[in-house]
Structure formats: C-alpha cells, structure tokens
Amino acid sequence: GNGNGNGNGNGNGNGNGNGNGVEVIDGIAPVMERRFSAYNFKDTSGGDGDGGGDDVRGERCTVSKSEVARALRLPMRDLRLIDAQGRLAAIAARPGAIILSLYGVKAVVQAGEATVVAASEADLEALCARVESHVNLGGHGNGGVGIGLRGGESDRLSFHQRVLEACIQHAVCAVRNGLAGLANEISLILTALRTVPSQSALAMHLEALLPLKNQLDHFIAVAHELVRAILEVLDSDEDLDAMQLAQLAAGVAPAPLAPEPPASRGGRR
DSSP states (O other): OOOOSSSSOOOOSSOSOOTTSOOOBTTBOOOOOOOEEEEEEEOOSOSSSOSOOSOOOOEEEEEOHHHHHHHHTOOHHHHHGGGOTTOSEEEEEETTEEEEEETTEEEEEOSSEEEEEOSSHHHHHHHHHHHHHHHHTTTOOOTTOOOSOOHHHHHTOOHHHHHHHHHHHHHHHHHHHHHHHHHHHHHHHHHHHTTOOSHHHHHHHHHHHHHHHHHHHHHHHHHHHHHHHHHHHHTOHHHHHHTOHHHHHTTOOOOOOOOOOGGGOSOOO
16 A cells, blocks of 8 residues: 555555555555475476476465455464464365475465475475475375375376375485384394493483383374374265366366275274
8 A cells, every 4th residue: 555654664554555565455564474485386298287397396486364364265263273382283174275284394275376385394305305306206206105006096186186296205204214224223222221330320211211102102203193194085085076176177077985884884994
C-alpha cells in the first residue's frame, strides 16, 4: 500500500507492502519469519507421465512457510502440522500437494515440482543428491535401502512419486546410519567392560552406557513414528486419492483402489 508520509514506511491499513519490504496483509505486518535453505526441483519430462526427464537438477533457494502457503493456497495450519511438537514424522495430503516431515527431512511435493529442506547444510546437500539420482535414474538410485519398486514398475513412477521415495529413503538411511554408529559405540564399551581393572573403571563404563541407551530409545521412537506416518496414509483411501498428483493435475480421476482380499482384513502385519 501507499506509505503514510511520515517517513517510517508503514502501510495505510489495507496495503500489501511497506517501506521495509515486509508484506502487510489487512494492515498487519507479520513478525519476521525464519527462512529455510532448500532445494527446488522441477519435472523436465514434459508431463508425459515419465518421472524422469532431461537431467533434473536441484536449484538452491530459501523459503518461508508463509510463501509456501500462499503459493499453494493452503492455510498455515497445514504447514505447521509438519513442525508439531512431539511428532517425529508426519505426511499430509492436501489439494495439489503432499507435505511431509520425516526425521529432519521436510518437503512440499507437487505434481511437477518439489521443494526439500533438511536438518543441516550437509544433510541438505546429501538429500539433494539423492533426489536428483532417484528422479533421473527412475527410482533405481536408492542408496542401498530396500525401499521402492524395481525394474519396469519403478520406471513407471511419476516425478512426485520418485521424490517421495527419495525423501523416505533418506529418512530411513539417517536412522540406519545413526543406529550403526550407536552400535559401534556400545560395542566398544561392552568390550572394555570385560577387561576393567577396577570398580571405579567399571562404574565409569556403566555410566557411559546410559546416554547411549537414551539415544537407542530415540531411534526406536523415530522408527515407530516413520512407520505410523506411512501406515496412516496407506490406511486412508481419501489420502491415497489425494496423493495421485499427476493424474489430478492432468484432470484424470484417480484410479479406484483394489479391494483388500478377505484374508488380509483385520489389520496389517
């Protein structure tokens, strides 16, 4: 909106900007938001249903929650969902987008575009490399994690499905690598316990095991949360329909889900 002429750049109450470049909505300037380093990916396959393309590469950018909410026309509460305290994993299917937060991996995935954020700079670079590999290799660049489809099935995955797989694989790898490092530390302490020279040394080694046990409990909780978040989506026909982004973007009705065989009813195993 227009400034009020007093030199401080404030809007006139109904404008959409001020002298400091902070957006004003309905006369209220929001508190300065945290911005996240991210990578943005765009499908280069031309919408032909093949999730690959002409060498998809991530483009470095910074994003804020309000920018994503405005771009996707989503309420802010949908983006706050992925940061909810006490939840280590969440997947939300929304009109035109899938929002996920899986153990430090955060992503907003659309039919032909995706933005990913990670817990650290190094992890963000690793996540970018995984997404690029997975999208360009058609789901085969799984980094040794046994998740995803193989062969011809993988080749038929759309862009957004490949990005989702890459994000899930990255979260699983983080848990697996964390557990591997923890196992090495525990093994060293248990080996030392067999040859302790004194009671004081024994007490010291036993005390060192407590924080490792706490870390193990944390990884167990993360694993349960990852499984819970994925099963919540798989158990919801409405969410599964909403996650068929490529078909919905093309104006094609989602394919009906095959009914479960009678033997499988009564809960997942």
